[in-house]
Amino acid sequence: MTSLKDAVVLVTGANGGIGGHFVREALARGAAKVYASARNPQVWDDERVVPLTLDVTDSASIKAAVEAAPDVTVLINNAGASTSTSAILSHSDEEIRANVETNFLGPLFLARAYAPLLSAKGGNTAIIDIHSALAWYAVAGIYSATKAALWSATNSLRLELQPAGVQVVGVHVGWVDTAMAAASTDPKLDPAVLVTKVLDATEAGEFEVLADETSVQVKSGLSAPLEALYPQLAQGK
Template sequence: MTSLDGATVLVTGANGGIGTQFVREALARGAAKVYATARTPRTWVDERIFPLPLDVTDAASIEAAVAAAPDVTILINNAGASPSSFGILNHTDEEIRSNIETNFVGPLMLARAYAPLLSARAGETAIIDIHSAMAWYAVGGIYSATKAALWSATNSMRLELHPAGVQVVGVHVGWVDTAMAAGSTDPKLDPAVLVAKVFDATEAGEYEVLADETSVQVKAALSAPLEALYPQLAK
């Protein structure tokens, strides 16, 4: 288990709705310092928050961030991108590449860069990866594909880092009430509720968070015949 009390946290995508809530809740739970990262960091008024430029798709940017924030004990891979439409064969080359770089390659490279530092502080360190229910439900085009890839990478990292005492947490959630989900009319989870569940699970020593009923139902459906999850295939 990994406590937020006294922790040094790095949040990617800190300017967004979920990222902002991660920053605030980490401090509320006693974090000593939070690195709030984004391509163009915003201004924060709390002296415990350190804005830090980070483009997870750029290797030099990752290297610079690790050099500037070597004291991180909890890494939260929250930054993400989504395409303009959800037909994987209709995406542009740029949409495919940018989603792969942002949603999969970037978090993996950042985790790899921080792994030695986190392992050196074994016992109170963690990596938290934000997946999606769409990792298990392939209706999101390249977004689903990249989140499924990140889920697999998270599982691999968990096994590799467990002997070093680094907790690796994977988070699945459906729609969250943020700007990214503004076009959806489906029920949306409050970002504050999501983040509270993630930190509760992390501090309890858990490895996976199913943050809403959508995630619970979709994961359960994976053991059923494919036509149960995708009824259109039965027609």
């Protein structure tokens, strides 16, 4: 388990709806410092928040961020990209690359960069990766594919870092009430509720968070025949 009390937290995508809640909730739980990172970091009204310029798709930016924030004990990989369409064959080259670099390579490279520093602290450290229920339900094109890849990488990181006492938490959630989900009419989880669940699980020593009923249902369907998850495949058989 990893306590947020006196922790030094780095949140990627801190300007967004979920990221902002991670910053504020970490402080509420007693974090000593929160690095609020973004490509263009905003100004915060709390001296415990340190704005940090970070582009997770840029290796030089990752290197500079780690050098500027070597005292991190909890890394929250929250930054993400989405697409305008759900059909993977309709995505442009730019959309595909942006999703791969932001949703998969960025969190992986940042975790790799911080792994030695977190491992050296001897425990009470964590990496939190924000996946999606769509990692298990491939209806969002390249977004689903990159979140599935991150889920797999998170599982690998968890096994590799456990001997050093680094807790690795994977988070699955459906729609969250943020700007990214503005076009959806489906039920949406309050980002504050999501963040509370994630940090509660982290402090309880858990490894995976199924933050809503959508995630619970989709994961439970993975053991069923493929046609149960994708009934359109059964048409015409």
